[in-house]
Structures are given as structure tokens and as C-alpha cells.
Amino acid sequence: MIEIKNLHASVNGKQILKGINLSIKAGEVHAIMGPNGSGKSTLAQVLSGHPAYEVTEGTVTFEGQDILDMEPEKRAHAGVFLAFQYPVEIPGVSNSYFLKAGLNEIRKSRGQEELDSMQFLKLLKEKMKVVEMDHSFINRPVNEGFSGGEKKRNEILQMAVLEPKLAILDETDSGLDIDALKIVSAGVNKLKSPTNATIVVTHYQRLLNYIVPDFVHVLVNGRIVKSGGKELAMELEANGYDFIKEEMLQSA
């Protein structure tokens, strides 16, 4: 589904990603772990096309298409979704208006008919059930005044409505208490299918108890330094990132 080759990226002239290689097939869940500041969010932003990040080398092919030159909205139309680590507030714009606009743009780009307000509301309510979100959020302004946990849940709601092919969840677990974590993970699991894929970016192993990855990659200093199965996450949890760093030093 997505093929990342030798990806280098910088922000404000500072090199952050230093040669990422990653290949993800439909149906798979990949976890990307790593210490703070290692470049996890940068990778997520680069894949979805944030203009502040400059790709200096490498390629990203999504479903056979080179996406690095595509505008972010075109990538969204193609099926890339990012659940933001820090969801953005849009005062005065209701959650449902925002999401309906996004969904209809995506549908239009695929030659599907746009949903009218009634059809959309029905869909939205169904999806709200999946993440157990109160209907009062329908008309509240996007993320404004939401608690940290509510913002994260709102991201997953958006994902549920937009049904992306590739979902990138950036630290979706941070700010969630254990009950919310279970609900959100259950939601993500429910949306999983053989035709879509998920990248779970996280700092802690905790989330991976609920969203079980097929592969775990460790990102340190802009490079994937280790990949493995779900046991790797346990190992990291037990020994911290330092053991990887040591391993790297020894092998160097």
C-alpha cells in the first residue's frame, strides 16, 4: 500500500528524517516507537504533506502513485488520514459542518455523490456510537474547548467517517485515560479491514496492548534502527530506549 524509500526531510533547515525505509501492505498494522524528538511526528506530517517540512531525498509511493508532489487534500482524497498528535481548533466552525465538508470533497474526488445534511447526520451518529461520543459534539466548534482526550476521540471519529485506506495515528493514546483508551482502540480495531492499513505512532507500549501491531519499528534520531514483531514493543517497555541506543553504539 505504501512504500517509503530513503526518506530524508528537514524543517527550518534542520535535518530530521535521515533515510527512512518502510513498506506497508494492506491489512497490516505497523507501530512506530521511539524517544521524544526522534522524528515520529515529522514522519507522520511528511506523509500527509505538511508544507513546513521539506523532503530533501527519497520517495513515497502510495498505491503505486508518487505522493510527495501532491497537495495534502489530494493525499486525503487518495485515502491518507492523519490523526494529529495536537488536533487543531477551528473556532466558530461546527464539528459536523467541518467533517461533512471534508467527506463530500473526498466523495466528489472519487466520483461519488455528495451526502446531504440528513444522510450525513445519520452517518455521523452511527460513527459516534463507535467511539462512544456524545451527540453534543455534533454542533460544537471543531476541537474548541475540548479536553485533550475529547480531541483525540474526535480524531478517531473523523477517521471513522472518512474511512481512509491508510490511517496514521500520532500519539492518539496521550491524554486518554484507560477507559477512553479502550474505547478508542476498540474503535480503531472495528475499522480495521483487509483493505486498509494503520500506522500507530506511540511513545508508550500501553496502546499496543489494545491495538496489536503486526510490526514494530524503532525510530531513533531520524532513522529506523530496529524492526520486529509485537514482542519488540514489550522489550522496549521493559528496557527503555537506552538499550537500543547502547546496542547501536556497540554495533558501531
Add this chain to the structure above:
Amino acid sequence: MAETIEELVSQEYKYGFTTDIESDTIPVGLSEDVVRIISAKKNEPEWLTEWRLKAFRVWKTMEEPRWPNLKYAKIDYQSISYYSSPKQAKKLNSLDEVDPILLDTYARLGISLTEQKRLTGVAVDAVFDSVSVATTFKETLKEKGIIFCSFSDAVHEHPELVKKYLGSVVPYADNYFAALNSAVFSDGSFCFIPKGVRCPMELSTYFRINASNTGQFERTLIIAEDNAYVSYLEGCTAPMRDENQLHAAVVELVALDYAEIKYSTVQNWYAGDKDGKGGIYNFVTKRGKCQGVKSKIAWTQVETGSAITWKYPSVILQGDDSIGEFYSVAVVNNRQDADTGTKMHHIGKNTRSTIISKGISAGRGNNTYRGLVSIGKNATNSRNYTQCDSMLIGNKCSANTFPYIEVKNSTSSVEHEASTSKIGEDQIFYCKQRGINTENAVSMIINGFAKEVFKNLPMEFAVEAQKLLGISLEGSVG
């Protein structure tokens, strides 16, 4: 992306066409004789000619205000023509007699003056250059005792009302531009809602400046007697011209006991080109007097046009328990300058005022909010709430806020909130990540920002205003 910005910014002002119509325009220049000529052309009674002359004499002694945060070339008041009217049959008995070219002009502006085609619920007075050319629904309104006509007609048909209220809210010596307007005003709308009547439809005036080198000086007077209610809308456009044109209007509102007046404006005068060439200089005095107890006046304005805007719709809260409101969205783009805000003068007891101002600056635009809240000694238990938010798009524009507050008693309170935000790359990216393109994202974010103001506009106007906002800002974000 820069390419699309350029394309979008250079999008033409859609109302910039001129109408080729024969007009009766007096030579440029201003003197007592010119004031007399205007008055004579309008066949005015002696007292009004005198009133104009008094205003002119005061104006000559006054100086153009220099305190606004505006930059514009000095206006040469002797190079402007103070009267222009489209030539048409002297007295119109029905709309059928209006010159079809004029009807067509308004049709192109999206205003149909043919009554049966008119959206139900809106009566229109159309002012072309200096003169009111048509007023629709006159008869329907008359049945309720409502007077809605051109100012000139009111002078002849209801002189006692005009005499009683003209200048009662904005005296001719009030300020430089009000004095100028009082001397040379040409026409405008007059509206009177008698005791206990709720005006059943929106009343609307559409102003159009067409002739070149002409100033437009209209005068609007709205009176709501005890327990009366009216919602009034004002729209305006002008052709694109390389030279600046002067617009100096005066609007006076009077609300008696328990009366309510809602006055909404969507101001879309030509703003000049992207380098700041041409455009309207808009110097307007708008003031309402809540004369009666529990009366209410609400100003709502969406300001997107004009090269220069100088405008402070105000409310004098004289009656006890009266309410004044001001909701404003002011947008500046390219080289536009706006200095706008409101004044709330609390005089009566338990008076309340609310000010919501949303300033949006893009391009090299410069947006200033200037507001005064004064609560007098006898205005006990009065309250004001002010919220001034500014949004900046890009980094070549600016926003300023000058709130002045004077409270002269201890039982009153004022609350002021202000914020400045920058439309962020992150907000736009967030929208784009959800599939929404830059243009729609900007329009969505801006409309969200201005929502509290839009919800105070009548429905059709709100839709128009939202579109307008999108158009005036298109391409200002990269």
C-alpha cells in the same frame, strides 16, 4: 501555490461596471451658491435651504479630522461635483416609468426593482448617484401607516416629521463630514414606523455611485415610534475607477419607548486595485438614539469594500433600560485602510450595550478598531460587554485596537476582551488533511471567526455576506 494567490487576488471586483446614462451633473466645486443650487434643484422649502447653509458655514470653519489611523491623499473638495442625477421624467408614478437602463443596472447588481419579482419580504429604495430612483412596496407599507420613501419625497410629503427629527441625532455641526453632508446631501431614505407597528418586511436601501468625479452624500433617517419595530438593510457598490471617490453619508435613527431598530449594512464599495489605485473614501456618521425607555438599537455591519473607511456607528442610550448593540466584521485586503468601531453613550439608568468586533486583515491591509464606551454619572447599574477580535492573514497586514472607556458611577461595569490570532498554517493544513482545499479552508475559518456577527444578519443577507467575505479574501493565504 503562489501562482494561485496571484490569480485569486487579481480577481475583478464584480460590480465595477459603469452605466451609460445621461445625467444632470452640476460643475465641480463647493460654495454657498452650490448649496443653494442643490436645494433649488430639489425644490426644497426655505427652512431646509437655511439649514444647509448653516451647515456649510460651520463646515468651512472646521478641519478634516487627522486622528484616524488612516493614510490617504488630501481630498480636494473643490474638484468634486456635489450633485448628479440620472435624467428621467420628472415625477414617477410607478416603477414602469423608471428608465430601463437603470432597472437593468440594478438587475446586474442582483437587485430587482420590479415588485413582483422581488424576494417577498424586502422593500427596496434604490439610490443612484445622488437620487432615489425607485422605492418598491410603498403601497403595501402605507396600509400599515409606515412611510418608506426617498428623503426628497419625505421633505415634500412629511415636512413636519423631517423638520422634527433631521439633525436631532447627528447635528449639522457634529463633525467635519457630517457638516459637509448636511450642506450638500442629495437624497437617501426616510422611514417612519408609527406607534405599535411591527414592520412586516425588511426595508432596504441600495446605494450605487455611478458618475465619475461625483461624491455621494446621502442622508438616512429612521424613526420608530413607541413599540414599533423595523429591520433595515443597506447595501452599496460602485464602479471601478482609477480616481478616488468620496462618500460621506449620515444616518440617524430614533427609537422611542419600547421601540426596536435593527440596522444592517453590507458595505461593498469599490476598494481600489491591488496597488491601492482608486476606490471609495467612505466617511460615514451613523448614530442612533435610544430616546425612549426600554428601546433598542442594533447595528450590524459587514465592511469589505472602500479604500478608506472611517465609520463609528454609535448609540446614545438615553432612555432608562435601553439597549445598544454593535456587531461588526471589517475586512481589509491589498491596500485597504479601515478605522472603524462604535461609541456607546450610556445616559439612562440600567442601560446595556454589547460590542462584538471582528477585524480581518490580509494583504497589506490595515485595520483599526476604535471604540468608546462612556457611562455617565446618572447611568447607574449600566453594563457594557466588549469583545474585539482580530485575525491576521499573512504578515504584511496589521490590526490595532483602541478601546476608550469612561465610567462615571460606581454601580456600572464594563468588560473588555480582546484577542489577535493569525490564521495559521496549521489550521489550513488540518482542513486540507481532511480533504478541504485552501480556498474553502480559508473561507470556512474566516466565516467561523465572524459567525457571531453573521448570525445577527437577516438570513439572505447573511448568505450574501459570507460569500462576499470569501471573495474579498480569496487568495490571501498561501
